[in-house]
Amino acid sequence: MKKLLVILLFTGLIAGCYYDNEEALYPVLDQACDTTGVAFAKSILPILQTNCLGCHGTNQAAASGSGIDLGTFSSLKQVAVSGRLFGAIVQDANHFPMPRGGFKLDTCSITKIKIWIDKGALNN
Numbered sequence: 001m002k003k004l005l006v007i008l009l010f011t012g013l014i015a016g017c018y019y020d021n022e023e024a025l026y027p028v029l030d031q032a033c034d035t036t037g038v039a040f041a042k043s044i045l046p047i048l049q050t051n052c053l054g055c056h057g058t059n060q061a062a063a064s065g066s067g068i069d070l071g072t073f074s075s076l077k078q079v080a081v082s083g084r085l086f087g088a089i090v091q092d093a094n095h096f097p098m099p100r101g102g103f104k105l106d107t108c109s110i111t112k113i114k115i116w117i118d119k120g121a122l123n124n
């Protein structure tokens with residue numbers, strides 16, 4: 001019985017330590033952030049569709065997105081150039097952290113959104 005406990009404990013320790021280093025496991029993913037030619041349709045819209053429009057889509061915003069419509073370009077652009085979009089996704093102290101109730105966006109997505117905003121948040 002004691003032996004079994006020791007074996008279980010040991011296996012637990014190994015399993016616990018092995019899988020928690022994301023950088024070591026996915027080095028290629030981290031380096032694969034392609035920021036050449038960042039454009040709205042190609043780079044930004046897919047991120048919003050996956051992470052934001054479920055609540056902030058034009059038809060969802062009133063009920064689930066606090067009235068903030070990110071599905072209509074003109075409205076999205078306003079939120080973007082005002083700094084609210086970026087503040088929310090980097091989760092700074094002055095904004096509600098987004099996506100609400102979910103994981104922070106990955107660094108690559110945040111970088112692309114920053115580039116797009118810095119270039120004037122164009123509908124390109």
Ligand code: HEC
Pocket residue numbers: 048051052053054055056064065066068079084085086088089094095096097098099100101102105
């Ligand atoms: C589960 C629903 C939900 C999701 C998903 C979501 N939001 Fe929100 N968002 C809200 C709600 C509700 C608010 C109002 C503040 C609050 O209650 O957290 C809000 C507020 C905001 C604000 C205003 C923040 C401020 O402090 O000015 C911005 C900008 C925003 N969301 C952008 C986003 C972006 C970008 C995403 C995707 C990365 C996203 N949201 C995902 C529901 C959501």
